[in-house]
Amino acid sequence: MKKTVDVAIPLGPVHPIFKEPCRIKCETFGEQILAAEVELGYMKKGIERIMVGRPWQEVMFLAERICGICSVIHNFVFIETMEKISGVSVPDRAAYLRVLANELDRMQSHLIANFSYCYTIEHETLGMYLLNIRETVMDMLEYLTGARVTCAYIVPGGVRFDPDEEDLSRIMKAMDKVEEEMLRYIRMFEHGPLIGLRSKGIGIMTAEQAELVHAVGPTLRASGIPSDCRSEHPTYQMLGFTPIVRTECDNFARIMIRFDEILQSIDIIRTIIKTLPEGKIRGGGTIGRGQTTHRGEAPRGELTYRIKSDTHGRIQEIAIQTPSIMNIEACARYMIPGGTSVADVTSAYISSDPCIACTER
């Protein structure tokens, strides 16, 4: 929509801080931001169109590659949707292993999101510390699944590989190391005076505004609303899961929620390894015809897959709703305007953890 403004400052598609290209046009009055508009379209690949007509063993890999940071959850929710269509059930051990891979992926995604935020407040040291500990988490994903990113671990009826005792004990030791380092970095972030100055009270989005714009994920939970798709997932409920909520509504709250979720994931992984049941990892089952909607909790929020499949499990129609679609709009409408400085636009934008690859598949 064309609108004549006094001064419009673009934070262009090519920006050293953005992980993926998108353009934010800010309407400013001096240093004050009056409104912001986000322009997308730099990363459209048409993945949903390529998926039509293919069976699950090809669509699974396409779904993983929608987003490189949160690839396991796309795999997870897609396969769960296909299983819901066909009535395929999963043995207990496989369900626990799926959650193990999912939580490891959630940890590395939160670590890179917070690294990105530390870059926007120009604290590269803390950012690099986080990226360093992320390598440990990626190594554990590699031991479990064989690959660091795009693991292709979850298949209909179960998982692909079974970790032996050595792998599980290695993961336990790594979790101890990650927890020790994370407690130190959280202390650095929470009590650092310049970090607090740059994050507290910036990018406020109240609970009413968040509900109005349908924000999801940590962006929503930082505004005081306890909404998390993992509360409805049976395996997570067996492990005892409650969402983490904060009420400060600013950048600081969003980043601290991600740090707290990393610690929560470490606890979940420890519970899984201690109580992993014996049994099979694949229950078998073929994918059939049907139509359904299914949602899961990606690191950035709620991920929805709407799939219609034909007689032998080939995709006829598919629609994917990723969390960043809602969060980027929430950011542009409520977090960026009202800011006292153009310098706060990048930190407010990155604190809502946008993933443009997910937004435009």
Next chain:
Amino acid sequence: MRSILSYVKHMASVEWIKTFFFAKTAPLITPSHFREFPHVTDKECTHCFQCMMICPAPGAIEVIRTEKPGEWKPVIHLGHCIRCGLCVEICPELVLDSGRVHTKNAQDGTYMQFQFHITVNPVICMGCGICSVACPVNKEIDPQLAAKGTSTSDEVIMRVYKGINTVFHEEKCTGCKTCEEQCPNRSVMVARVLEPLQITEEP
């Protein structure tokens, strides 16, 4: 919050001084458990083409004859391969190998299995019979079908019966999709339904 004294004590240790002066960057070796591009082993390839059927990346793998007469080998084009490891898992002769896939499959008793289903769209099918003449399994069962184009045998997988291509024995299909490729208007389709399974122990 660490004090300056604690840092000085840490830096005065032998281990720190050795790491500071003599450590080199870690060698870049791929760990053995990493699922890398599959490499071809010396086992005999029976050209069943199941690796080509399961590959999700178009153009990544092809099974071709080598110089030795009667020998076939899969060839992986690295630019297209996404290192998913499905071809490694499905090969019945274990010709391809990558990471710990075979060790894990042997330990857990896991395997993948194809089922092939043929669907004919009765509205679009014009009964031309190209699919049943092209089918290589039909050629073995009833050579008259490929030579003359007509057949009265009911042992073939499919043939034109009362004006429409009718499937008689879906279980004999090997999933090569030659019929689907040759069909002029996409009315016959082959579905390769994959099922990941695990061997159950006898109770």
